[in-house]
Amino acid sequence: MTAFPPGPGPAYDAIVVGARCGGAPTAMLLARAGYRVLMLDRARFPRDTLSTLYIHQPGTALLDRWGLLDRVAATGCPPITTAMHRMGGVTVEGAPSPVGGVHAAYAPRRYLLDALLAEAAVDAGVEFRDDCRVTDVLVEDGRAVGVRWRTASGGGTDRAALVIGADGMRSVVAAAVQAEPVREHPPLTCVYYGYWEGVPVTRFEAYAVRGRWVGCLPTNDGRTLIAVYFPQAEYPAVRQVLPAAYLDGLAAAAPELHERARAGTRIGPLYGSGTQRNFFRRAAGPGWALVGDAGHHKDSITADGITAAFQQAAHLAARIGADLRDPARLEAASERYTADRDRMLATRYTDTLALARLRADRIEARIAGAVHDPAWVQAFFDRAAGSGPDLVPVPDIRSQEVPA
Ligand SMILES: Cc1cc2nc3c(=O)[nH]c(=O)nc-3n(C[C@H](O)[C@H](O)[C@H](O)COP(=O)(O)OP(=O)(O)OC[C@H]3O[C@@H](n4cnc5c(N)ncnc54)[C@H](O)[C@@H]3O)c2cc1C
Structure with missing residues (x-):
């Protein structure tokens, strides 16, 4: 050696x-x-x-x-065990399969x-x-x-x-x-996110319309993170008119969540990235x-x-x-x-x-007929989490010893 x-x-x-x-x-x-x-x-x-x-x-x-x-x-x-994705008029609710006995994100x-x-x-x-x-x-x-x-x-x-x-x-x-x-591949989106109080959520929620995507989830201190995605080409314009562009994006993709956010308080600044390589x-x-x-x-x-x-x-x-x-x-x-x-x-x-x-319209058209099939829904959540058949197991090394 x-x-x-x-x-x-x-x-x-x-x-x-x-x-x-x-x-x-x-x-x-x-x-x-x-x-x-x-x-x-x-x-x-x-x-x-x-x-x-x-x-x-x-x-x-x-x-x-x-x-x-x-x-x-x-x-x-908090543990997050369920998720909801709304693409245009189509909603998918469920949970990814557990991995190694772990159910929660x-x-x-x-x-x-x-x-x-x-x-x-x-x-x-x-x-x-x-x-x-x-x-x-x-x-x-x-x-x-x-x-x-x-x-x-x-x-x-x-x-x-x-x-x-x-x-x-x-x-x-x-x-x-x-x-x-x-x-x-070239960057496709830009994103801004912020932390909210008084907007409780218990699961991961995603809302998409053409050109806008919103995700929200519960984090520490009882706060909710809400992120709004825009096409990359809009980055210079979006960053100039914050927070209005963030709130408009939220209202466009997730009107009901936008209403809940209006009743809550955003804590701290908006954080964002236009360099999503x-x-x-x-x-x-x-x-x-x-x-x-x-x-x-x-x-x-x-x-x-x-x-x-x-x-x-x-x-x-x-x-x-x-x-x-x-x-x-x-x-x-x-x-x-x-x-x-x-x-x-x-x-x-x-x-x-x-x-x-950010072509929710295309995704909606593709999945609209499938969302009532439980097997398809399970495969959807597994694929979104990477927990399904695509999961590549970590090789087992327990039997090996590092030589001195
Ligand atoms: C807006 C946004 C939202 C995201 N949301 C999610 C999400 O919800 N879930 C998710 O899984 N991922 C998310 N990601 C991606 C996730 O943040 C990254 O994939 C993850 O942080 C990668 O971890 P890393 O350790 O590889 O790199 P980094 O987190 O970038 O850490 C790199 C570290 O290297 C240090 N470093 C850099 N250069 C040097 C140097 N020259 N010398 C010494 N130290 C150096 C830095 O200080 C830093 O601490 C998001 C990313 C962005 C931008």
């Missing part, structure tokens, strides 16, 4: 850049497997981030498997979820430095061997066998290793791998990014298994991870693009 990594001072098996939904579980799982892991994030934790909050059943099932679902529930965000605030995930990584033995920005990846003989970082008080480098970019859509790691998109980057290469938004990003309209990040973390750690310190085996593991990632996210990617075109 070749000693890893080459060069002086190899302190870590893995360096994970980014400490949220992609990075923290990846770091935690590798540390739990017995590896020495360094996790770096430029943000000071706990810190909120731009995102709505829905975690589908395959995601909550992973939280449960990692022993973290009770901690998420203990933050006070959850929608925790991100400053709570991400801090909890980072804590779990530290509990597993990960060395975590927040307020630490990675500025470059060290590459030797075509292989990533570490990172260069900066803090308020200076900078330095650290080396590892594997550098994992979990640093989001604008990934510095992806740029440094030249992981260009291998599949990409859709791409797959290469998932791994010599000495590096990408998880979460760094490797794959899509429109948030299907609320899949957190779940997808958890799944990538689980698959990468499982595929690496005991092979991180052996270059040839690590390369094979990276290839298996790439195949897993592309297979498990393919349908959700195309479904997301289809929904993000």
Whole structure:
């Protein structure tokens, strides 16, 4: 077996850049497997981030498997077991199938979820430095061997066998290793969301008309998150006339929810994004791998990014298994991870693009005849959650041991 990594001072098996939904579980799982892991994030934790909050059943099932679902529930965000989608005049009500015995989705605030995930990584033995920005990846003989970082008080480098970019859509790691998109589509929507009091909901609700899509869900502190999606082309106009455009969009797609919102109070600002890119980057290469938004990003309209990040973390750690310190085996593991990632996210990617075109009229026409068929309704909710036959199970690595 070749000693890893080459060069002086190899302190870590893995360096994970980014400490949220992609990075923290990846770091935690590798540390739990017995590896020495360094996790770096430029943000000071706990810190909120731009995102709505829905975690589908395959995601909550992973939280449960990692022993973290009770901690998420203990933050006070309610379980969400049912959902309703209204497309024009057609309404579909139901619930996704449970995954691993877990029935509920959850929608925790991100400053709570991400801090909890980072804590779990530290509990597993990960060395975590927040307020630490990675500025470059060290590459030797075509292989990533570490990172260069900066803090308020200076900078330095650290080396590892594997550098994992979990640093989001604008990934510095992806740029440094030249992981260009291998599949990409132009942005289709823009979105604004806010938190409301006095607008109680107990389930996930989605309302669509042509050109507008609204989603709402219950989160921490008894608040309700309401998000309004618009076509990408309208972004410059929409952002200029907030909050009127947000309320008009809500009224157009969900008049009854708009009425309820008028009786409630919006707390805090509206948050929004006009940069909802859709791409797959290469998932791994010599000495590096990408998880979460760094490797794959899509429109948030299907609320899949957190779940997808958890799944990538689980698959990468499982595929690496005991092979991180052996270059040839690590390369094979990276290839298996790439195949897993592309297979498990393919349908959700195309479904997301289809929904993000905001053609509720077309979807309504397609499904109107089917909504009274219970089997179709179940398949609809399973597909929306990614909990049906498309769910790619995490490979079992329990029998493997990390060599010293
Ligand atoms: C408007 C909106 C709504 C969304 N709604 C949902 C939803 O309801 N459900 C869902 O599942 N997903 C949703 N998503 C997607 C979800 O937020 C992301 O998919 C998810 O946050 C990805 O997690 P990540 O860890 O890969 O990346 P991020 O959450 O982007 O975290 C990356 C981390 O890397 C750090 N970082 C970046 N660069 C560096 C660097 N150079 N050095 C050190 N650290 C660095 C950042 O500080 C950050 O903490 C939404 C997204 C948006 C924009």
